[in-house]
Amino acid sequence: MIIELGHFMLVLALALALIQSVVPIWGAQTDDNRLMAVASPLAILQFLFIGLAFAALTNAYVTSDFSVQNVWENSHSQMPLLFKFTSVWGNHEGSMLLWVFILAIFSALVGAFGNNLPPKLKANTLAVQGWITSAFLLFVLLTSNPFHRIANAPIEGRDLNPILQDIGLAIHPPLLYLGYVGFSIAFSFSIAALLEGRIDAAWARFVRPWVLTAWGLLTLGIAMGSYWAYYELGWGGYWFWDPVENASFMPWLCGTALLHSAIVMEKRGALKVWTILLSILTFSLSLLGTFLVRSGVLTSVHAFATDPSRGVFILALLIAFIGGGLSLFAWRAPMLKQGGIFSPISREGSLVFNNLFLSASAAAVLIGTLYPLALEAITGAKISVGAPFFNATFGPMMIPLLVAVPIGPLLAWKRGDLFAAFQRLFVALGAAILVTVLCYSLIDGGSAMAPLGIGLAVWIMVGALAEIQLRIGLFKLPIAKSVSRFVGLPRTVFGAALGHFGLGMTLLGLMVATAYQSETILVMKPGDHAAVSGYSFELGGFREHSAFNYVDLIGTFKVTKDGKEVTELHPAKRVYTSRNMPTTETAIYTIAGVTQLYVSLGDKQDDDGIGVRIYYKPWVTFIWLGCVVMFIGGCFSLSDRRLRIGAPARKGRAKEAAGTA
């Protein structure tokens, strides 16, 4: 009964979403407060219904109810409990339900806490959210229904794809979806502004928290996906320029641009139209990402063409929302008032520079991702566009952008002084040059580019600290004064500095790990030794261990350095019995939280030997720690009290306030 109630509530949510799509807009057009007031309760009730539907499906998974087709296809009664929960979204239908659920969460948040919004903006925004929710609920109900039942329930499920039975990949999709879907709010605000033909003064302030939230979670989601690929696939790689990765990276690039342009809009009222366009584009890329991953078009254009019902549905949604959004933009944008002039060398100018390079690099990634698909569709040839393409296009565009990162925040609004900014950054510049020279002279081997890249990372990190130092007058003012300034510094300043510092950390990790890593791939027998970067790995032996729905072949490696024991590592080759599918379980030892020793097992050889990959990855954790720091920066910005704005006081009270002032 619970399942059927869940299904019924999902259908009710669709009815609510349809009403929410029309009635509030109608109210905004006819200035009718009551029609507009429908939006918030509908959004909140939808959240409740979709949430309960999601809970019903989760319950079916946890109790292994194989009368639900989706549960039967994607779970197994012997699975660890955690993965029974996570397999709810480890499949197409469930993950689309999660997508809609997150959409409903965001709509409900706007509905519940949007009392400070001008009523028309709120009504229109929620109506646009209603369009998106209706479209995706229809998609879920008609093409990807997770509540489909089987009359004669099988007795055992077909198990979840083993590669998904991992904590990293369990957390990754919800984070990613929170990011993707979070951008829908920016999209809805933009469409609402275009519908009304006016941009409220606080528009950028309303949108920025949502963009920050979406961006922060997307950052974490991408980092989590990358770390998962690193330890689960057993190849020691962290970014493959795979279309699925690109699908999440494009909205991130565009969203980062949006984050910055919204600052200009908020502070100076400039770049309004551009910001609106960026919001539309960012969410469009999120939708494109969803389409790429969910339609099956990536596996094979042909497979997509033979069973197109889902793909065509998402494609239609894609065209409706992107095409509709951009057409509305082309029609209404000229009516919007522009504001705020600035000279090219200014804070605004530097943010335009940032936007230019970020959107161009997003375009490069877009081309690299879609070109193979277009080619396959037209000629049938299957090619893959990999690292060389992206290194040649994306890489060069990043360099000027990264060089400019510390300079932007030091320029004044309206008209800045580039020379003065450089002067203030002399410490950062000095540190960068010093580190570059040291790396070049002290470390043998590695590419010649590496020291320069490391220098660039140091420039960004020290530059980010320099900004704080300058603002609080450290070393210039008395220390007590500096401390009080530090305490009083707006959180957005910390947010920006942390965001930039994290970016520097990620870059540093990428550069050091790529240039100075070492690896050995060999066949080892028990008792064999392998040496990597001064560490000695001795294979002690193997043992079999079976638990839950898999069997492990676990190797024991004793790791020593200069005769002293460092640690013992236990990488495993895991076979999931029900699908007879192997996965690698890497063993990783982190030295000082920074450098990692990484051992993964390959195939067992005939003669009792086993393929072993051993990597020494210096500073590799910086790649992901940097992302975490970026996320924390986002949280700092989000907590800035200036992003919280009040509704206008009622007339009477306003007069009172004026009287007392």
Place this chain on the structure above:
Amino acid sequence: MFWTIAVVLTLVTMAVAIYPLLRKERKIESANAYDLTIYKSQLKEIDGDVERGLIDGAEADAARAEVARRLIGAQDALDKESSEMRPNHDSLSSEEDSGTSNLKFAVVVIALLIPLLSSGLYFALGSPGLQSQPLQARLSKPPEQQSLTELVASAERKLARNPDDLVGWKGLAPIYARMRRTEDAIVAYRNILRIEGESVEALSDLGEVLVIQDAGVVNTEALELFQRANLLDAKAPKPRFFLAIALGQEGQEREAIKKWQELVDDSAEDAPWIPFAKNQIAALEKRIASPTEGNDGNASSAAAGSGLANPSKEDVQNAAEMTAEERQQMIEGMVSNLAERLNSDGGTPDEWVRLIRAELVLNRPDMAAKTVTRALDALQSDVEGIEKVKAAARSLGVSITQ
């Protein structure tokens, strides 16, 4: 219960959607008033920034001037708005009328849409009345209420805890065989053999499922099992039955006929395998008379008569009861399943060899030759596998073209 909750949910939904429409109308605050609030707070922020020494005086003045300009603009727009509102007193009542009719329309549409859409769509997509079936509850039901699959699963769980439970295996094995879970049936019969020790029944049952597994071919392991069973009891019909089939498959037609004849002579007249055995004798005699006939494409009768694949599909009793057409269909179905799987997903060299043999059983030498080619293609990188397939093809007399 379900319907009660569903109706309550629908009513709550309607109430939530309609309630805001029934409230008293409130005046909407102008968007310009919101803008005004923002500009005022921005002015305060500039003061705060100056206090904290974040911006210097000149910068602050410029920023204040800019915000003040916008503030005045917003104030002007607000004033203009309110002065425009006043002369409109006359048209207000008609506006109110249109507002009320809008509301009525909205209420009616909402009141109709929610119940109609939700019930319509749910009836089309849902399975009303279908109960939840959590696995634990299904397996702990009393046995008489359990379905066959549930019984099997309960038994499996017990056996997983206690793998030496002979009664459990004995109960499960024939059910597996009937459910065509051949792999599981083999495991079950192997366990029976392990626990019970060698007996005619245990040996020949295991042999039988091995034959089923191998698409009707009595392979080496099965042959050995039947021989051991035959040694234990030379009169037991099942081992003799399969040993006769094996002889036919090895091309020893005359010996096979002799064995079949002996089996027929030793059995009661209504024994279920008699018609089958007679059929076999006839087919084998035909093959001796015209050894090439099998290749002329007239596969149906020859294949059915050859008997090579017959016992594969069912146990002996069933085979005897089947008509020739049914038998033929069953073999063809099994072979084409195997072929489909191998063609789409590939397979092990042994599976390919099994398919080639099965096609010969069906008297389709052309198909078998094609299968050899496909197997060699599919096994491309597997040198050992290719050799295995080639060797098998040579021994079966299938030409290899590449």
